[in-house]
Amino acid sequence: MQVTVSPASIKGTVTANPSKSAMQRAVAAALLAKGKSIIRNPGLSNDCLAALGVAENLGATVKRGEDYFEITGNGMQPSAAEQQPASTINCGESGLGIRMFTPIAALAASAITIDGHGSLATRPMDFFQEVLPQLDVQCTTQGGRLPLKIQGPLHPKDITIDGSLSSQFLTGLLMAYGATAEDVTITVKDLKSKPYIALTLQLMAHFGVKVEQKNFEQFHFGKKQAYKAGEYTVEGDWSGAAFLLVAAAVAGKAEVHHLNTQSAQSDKAILTALEDAGAQMMPGMFTIIIEKGGLQPFEFDATDCPDLFPPLVALAANCKGTTKIKGVSRLAHKESDRGVTLQEEFGKMGIRIDLQEDEMLVHGGTGIKGANVHSHNDHRIAMACAVAALTADGPVVIENAEAINKSYPEFYEHLQQIGGKVSIAQHA
Ligand SMILES: O=C(O)C1=C[C@@H](OP(=O)(O)O)[C@@H](O)[C@H](O)C1
Numbered sequence: 001m002q003v004t005v006s007p008a009s010i011k012g013t014v015t016a017n018p019s020k021s022a023m024q025r026a027v028a029a030a031l032l033a034k035g036k037s038i039i040r041n042p043g044l045s046n047d048c049l050a051a052l053g054v055a056e057n058l059g060a061t062v063k064r065g066e067d068y069f070e071i072t073g074n075g076m077q078p079s080a081a082e083q084q085p086a087s088t089i090n091c092g093e094s095g096l097g098i099r100m101f102t103p104i105a106a107l108a109a110s111a112i113t114i115d116g117h118g119s120l121a122t123r124p125m126d127f128f129q130e131v132l133p134q135l136d137v138q139c140t141t142q143g144g145r146l147p148l149k150i151q152g153p154l155h156p157k158d159i160t161i162d163g164s165l166s167s168q169f170l171t172g173l174l175m176a177y178g179a180t181a182e183d184v185t186i187t188v189k190d191l192k193s194k195p196y197i198a199l200t201l202q203l204m205a206h207f208g209v210k211v212e213q214k215n216f217e218q219f220h221f222g223k224k225q226a227y228k229a230g231e232y233t234v235e236g237d238w239s240g241a242a243f244l245l246v247a248a249a250v251a252g253k254a255e256v257h258h259l260n261t262q263s264a265q266s267d268k269a270i271l272t273a274l275e276d277a278g279a280q281m282m283p284g285m286f287t288i289i290i291e292k293g294g295l296q297p298f299e300f301d302a303t304d305c306p307d308l309f310p311p312l313v314a315l316a317a318n319c320k321g322t323t324k325i326k327g328v329s330r331l332a333h334k335e336s337d338r339g340v341t342l343q344e345e346f347g348k349m350g351i352r353i354d355l356q357e358d359e360m361l362v363h364g365g366t367g368i369k370g371a372n373v374h375s376h377n378d379h380r381i382a383m384a385c386a387v388a389a390l391t392a393d394g395p396v397v398i399e400n401a402e403a404i405n406k407s408y409p410e411f412y413e414h415l416q417q418i419g420g421k422v423s424i425a426q427h428a
Pocket residue numbers: 020021022096165166167168171192193196306307330
């Protein structure tokens with residue numbers, strides 16, 4: 001799909017899409033709980049749909065209602081005789097999906113192949129090969145990549161893991177331990193993306209499982225607990241909304257609803273960057289009103305919120321001077337090598353980006369040019385280019401623009417709703 005975004009002013013009101021990070025975790029918790037859970041305001045992005053498919057394959061029943069999913073879980077108890085997980089599960093293109101559902105699937109006493117497609121096939125999975133055998137799970141990969149083959153059941157034990165590559169492996173272990181662990185501790189060295197772990201713990205507590213954590217280094221499970229089926233409403237997504245907030249900050253004014261400023265989501269940190277860049281903001285409890293201000297370069301550490309790089313680059317491209325964003329090394333293993341992809345695609349639009357060790361320097365305010373860009377099959381690159389187009393000197397044509405479906409299928413519609421000029425051409 002090719003999408004052309006033409007320069008335009010932003011004005012309007014929009015409701016943030018549901019958070020895929022929250023939705024995927026809720027689906028996993030509902031699978032792990034015995035009984036019927038209701039997930040309201042569900043996400044329908046590809047990553048969310050993949051999570052629902054995996055939950056079904058692991059034995060849950062999933063029914064779709066008008067604005068909710070009903071998930072009846074089976075508890076995923078190790079060796080439960082009635083439990084019949086499928087022999088293959090497919091996590092689509094979701095990094096969180098595969099890293100979260102693998103330890104959960106390993107709770108079953110059966111051989112399971114875990115696969116995915118697209119960019120997921122190139123993302124590192126060696127972690128499981130190192131860690132799962134310590135928990136009595138046999139695990140093989142194809143040279144550290146997909147498909148994974150596992151044979152459980154997983155037995156939670158005291159374990160020390162490395163959290164520097166991704167927090168998602170820890171999320172998976174925490175979720176799986178929650179179903180069966182008793183008096184054990186996970187110790188994590190050098191954890192990155194910490195707020196995502198806060199979100200995991202918050203979600204687990206919502207479904208009745210409590211974990212004592214110390215400094216995001218030690219996670220202790222006391223008495224044996226069980227996930228309790230219940231109701232959960234998915235929060236608005238700060239990661240996707242960051243693009244809308246930046247769109248308003250560089251090209252007009254918008255009101256974005258359903259954003260909880262008290263959320264555990266790491267990407268609410270976009271508010272700090274917007275403020276530092278000089279955007280005018282009125283944050284309410286669940287609505288952000290934001291308007292263009294005199295934009296200036298800013299410094300930001302995105303080590304713990306790596307998904308903010310693409311919207312931050314679109315913001316920085318409009319700020320006169322050099323913006324410094326720290327944490328580039330976190331981007332190498334996302335849907336694309338995002339530091340390099342941003343450099344390449346924004347370069348086509350006339351914005352120079354330097355990558356210096358762990359820092360990205362964006363030389364903004366030099367004028368954004370209309371250009372032909374490519375998403376590299378990375379949803380956040382497509383969205384960043386669309387936002388940059390708003391203040392370009394001509395249309396920006398985005399190839400492979402359907403990449404947005406991974407996290408935010410409503411994105412182009414939402415951009416139009418607040419004044420974006422978007423035209424969509426399906427390739428024959
Ligand atoms: O747990 C999650 O929902 C996520 C964690 C982050 O990954 P890392 O922990 O690998 O940084 C983030 O980039 C990803 O989009 C979603």
